[in-house]
Amino acid sequence: MKVTARHHDGVTILELKGKITIGVGDVQLREAVTEALQAGAKNILLDLGAVTTVDSSGVGELVSTYTTVTNRGGKLKILNLPSRVADVLQITQLITVFEVFDNEAEALASF
Amino acid sequence: MKVTARHHDGVTILELKGKITIGVGDVQLREAVTEALQAGAKNILLDLGAVTTVDSSGVGELVSTYTTVTNRGGKLKILNLPSRVADVLQITQLITVFEVFDNEAEALASF
Amino acid sequence: MYSERHEFHLSIGSRFENIDLVQVVLNDTLEALGVEEGERHRIDLAVREAVANAVKHGNAQDPDKKVHVDFGVEGGTVVIRVRDEGAGFDPQAVADPLDESQKLSPDGRGLLYMRRLMDEVTHMEHPAGGTEVMLKKRIASA
Amino acid sequence: MYSERHEFHLSIGSRFENIDLVQVVLNDTLEALGVEEGERHRIDLAVREAVANAVKHGNAQDPDKKVHVDFGVEGGTVVIRVRDEGAGFDPQAVADPLDESQKLSPDGRGLLYMRRLMDEVTHMEHPAGGTEVMLKKRIASA
Ligand SMILES: Nc1ncnc2c1ncn2[C@@H]1O[C@H](COP(=O)(O)OP(=O)(O)O)[C@@H](O)[C@H]1O
Ligand SMILES: Nc1ncnc2c1ncn2[C@@H]1O[C@H](COP(=O)(O)OP(=O)(O)O)[C@@H](O)[C@H]1O
Numbered sequence: 018m019k020v021t022a023r024h025h026d027g028v029t030i031l032e033l034k035g036k037i038t039i040g041v042g043d044v045q046l047r048e049a050v051t052e053a054l055q056a057g058a059k060n061i062l063l064d065l066g067a068v069t070t071v072d073s074s075g076v077g078e079l080v081s082t083y084t085t086v087t088n089r090g091g092k093l094k095i096l097n098l099p100s101r102v103a104d105v106l107q108i109t110q111l112i113t114v115f116e117v118f119d120n121e122a123e124a125l126a127s128f
Numbered sequence: 129m130k131v132t133a134r135h136h137d138g139v140t141i142l143e144l145k146g147k148i149t150i151g152v153g154d155v156q157l158r159e160a161v162t163e164a165l166q167a168g169a170k171n172i173l174l175d176l177g178a179v180t181t182v183d184s185s186g187v188g189e190l191v192s193t194y195t196t197v198t199n200r201g202g203k204l205k206i207l208n209l210p211s212r213v214a215d216v217l218q219i220t221q222l223i224t225v226f227e228v229f230d231n232e233a234e235a236l237a238s239f
Numbered sequence: 240m241y242s243e244r245h246e247f248h249l250s251i252g253s254r255f256e257n258i259d260l261v262q263v264v265l266n267d268t269l270e271a272l273g274v275e276e277g278e279r280h281r282i283d284l285a286v287r288e289a290v291a292n293a294v295k296h297g298n299a300q301d302p303d304k305k306v307h308v309d310f311g312v313e314g315g316t317v318v319i320r321v322r323d324e325g326a327g328f329d330p331q332a333v334a335d336p337l338d339e340s341q342k343l344s345p346d347g348r349g350l351l352y353m354r355r356l357m358d359e360v361t362h363m364e365h366p367a368g369g370t371e372v373m374l375k376k377r378i379a380s381a
Numbered sequence: 382m383y384s385e386r387h388e389f390h391l392s393i394g395s396r397f398e399n400i401d402l403v404q405v406v407l408n409d410t411l412e413a414l415g416v417e418e419g420e421r422h423r424i425d426l427a428v429r430e431a432v433a434n435a436v437k438h439g440n441a442q443d444p445d446k447k448v449h450v451d452f453g454v455e456g457g458t459v460v461i462r463v464r465d466e467g468a469g470f471d472p473q474a475v476a477d478p479l480d481e482s483q484k485l486s487p488d489g490r491g492l493l494y495m496r497r498l499m500d501e502v503t504h505m506e507h508p509a510g511g512t513e514v515m516l517k518k519r520i521a522s523a
Contacts, residue, residue, distance in 0.1 A: 038255075038258070038287065039255050039258065039287075039291045039295070040254075040255025040256065040258075040291075041255065041256065070280070070284070070287075072284060072287050072288060072291065072352075073288055073291075073346070073348040073349040073351075073352050074291065074346070076348055077344070077345040077346045077348065078345070080343055080344070080345055081345045083343070084343055101277075101280060105284070105352070108351065108352060108355045108356075109336055109337070109348050109351060109352075110337055110342070111342075114342070114343075149397075149400070149429065150397050150429075150433045150437070151396075151397025151398065151400075151433075152397065152398065181425070181426070181429075183426060183429050183430060183433065183491075183494075184430055184433075184488070184490040184491040184493075185433065185488070187490055188486070188487040188488045189487070191485055191486070191487060192487045195485055212419075212422060216426070219493065219494060219497045219498075220478055220479070220490050220493060220494075221479055222484075225485070245394075246393075246394055247391060247392065247393050247394075247399070247402060248390070248391065248392040248447075249389060249390065249391050249406070250389065250390040251388075251389050252387075252388055252389075256413065257389070259409065260389060260406055260409055263405050263406060263409045264391070264402055264406050267401065267402055267405045268402065271398065305390075
């Protein structure tokens with residue numbers, strides 16, 4: 018997995034690429050989010066457009082990220098949800114937890 | 129493995145792509161050569177430029193092809209020899225058996 | 240099309256990185272069987288969950304313990320067995336991740352994924368010890 | 382870099398098509414170990430020859446007989462064992478493919494390739510029967 022961070026209007030955009038899976042991708046996601054929060058980020062937009070596989074550990078990490086950001090008074094939203102990842106969130110009924118956008122400008126404006 | 133046949137000035141050019149390996153690629157090479165010979169071909173130019181792997185069965189098939197074509201009074205030559213395939217022919221000292229070209233026009237003119 | 244001859248056994252050390260190894264062989268085999276990409280992805284995910292559980296819960300990441308993966312096709316059905324060398328567990332005792340109290344839990348979704356992605360999932364205690372999960376999925380003729 | 386933990390065991394049915402399965406796992410594992418492409422290709426070729434012989438000569442393509450491939454790293458050296466369930470043979474009795482009389486032979490080059498592509502190649506009779514070829518190659522640190 019590869020994570021690239023960008024900042025726009027007080028929102029930290031994390032672009033994820035590859036597999037969010039146990040032992041590797043999930044750890045990288047956690048590290049990227051921790052780093053962003055330590056750098057003062059409050060609102061985070063996760064761009065999942067280039068994510069190919071998410072397993073249950075990846076889903077767990079997405080949920081943890083959501084909880085952490087929310088508990089700190091920020092918001093976590095998702096930009097670009099590949100259908101395979103949507104299927105996985107659907108199965109565990111998490112699709113409704115996340116606010117999902119497929120247009121970056123709209124996503125940013127929503128925070 | 130994929131084989132494409134072309135004809136030019138009485139020479140049949142067989143372009144091979146992929147792996148000439150046991151049970152699959154070697155069989156396809158044999159079939160393509162048999163077909164060309166049955167269609168009346170005498171001289172054959174094997175374009176190996178897009179070949180990625182040749183194992184000992186592939187080498188054996190190249191040698192058989194050489195013998196068959198030569199015994200029928202024709203010539204078998206090679207166009208474009210990737211270094212990995214050259215290494216393999218080198219190990220069994222077959223590199224000197226085959227006439228190798230890296231320019232199609234020159235190869236065709238040599239028959 | 241679906242010959243009975245597509246099968247392999249793979250044993251790997253208990254490391255998460257090795258899950259990709261299983262994936263690579265599995266994908267190659269399913270592709271040779273003519274299974275389309277979306278279906279391959281679902282089977283891949285289910286097997287990932289089974290192997291991850293074997294590595295994490297079964298073998299507790301003990302590098303000397305192995306995870307054994309068996310792949311076979313029986314009359315149009317893909318059968319994958321994943322066995323670990325752990326202490327076993329009771330799948331019935333596992334909390335339901337769809338329960339409202341579990342909704343935002345950071346874990347506990349693996350068994351559910353396996354069950355939803357495959358046609359049949361059975362956990363058993365292996366005679367040699369450890370847990371064996373059997374995953375079955377009917378594959379459509381290509 | 383070269384941890385002792387990169388290892389796998391793969392058993393496949395005696396079909397030539399399965400050689401690509403071995404290749405796919407092997408390549409993935411060597412890549413994870415940082416072995417560069419040219420070197421991976423040489424190891425791949427040697428292992429192909431060993432598995433092809435196991436399928437063809439050892440198991441005579443009997444679909445009920447398996448070829449067993451073990452991969453391990455021991456102190457910077459890749460060690461691959463390929464075992465079949467055949468009757469065994471005497472490698473000393475095999476004709477030298479570099480002999481002028483063999484030059485245009487359609488076969489008989491596999492053992493030579495293994496020996497030239499790897500650092501060490503040993504054939505032995507396995508206690509369980511069949512032939513086991515052990516292929517060794519030192520790999521450079523990435
Ligand atoms: N192979 C196994 N060996 C022992 N325990 C297991 C095994 N697989 C699953 N479990 C138990 O079942 C629980 C639920 O597994 P799962 O649904 O995959 O979620 P998670 O792995 O995220 O906890 C695990 O927390 C573990 O206690
Ligand atoms: N695993 C094996 N079991 C039985 N015989 C073998 C095995 N490997 C090699 N041989 C014997 O050694 C000979 C030489 O093998 P090799 O050099 O690979 O060439 P080829 O396979 O083209 O004949 C084979 O023809 C066969 O008789």
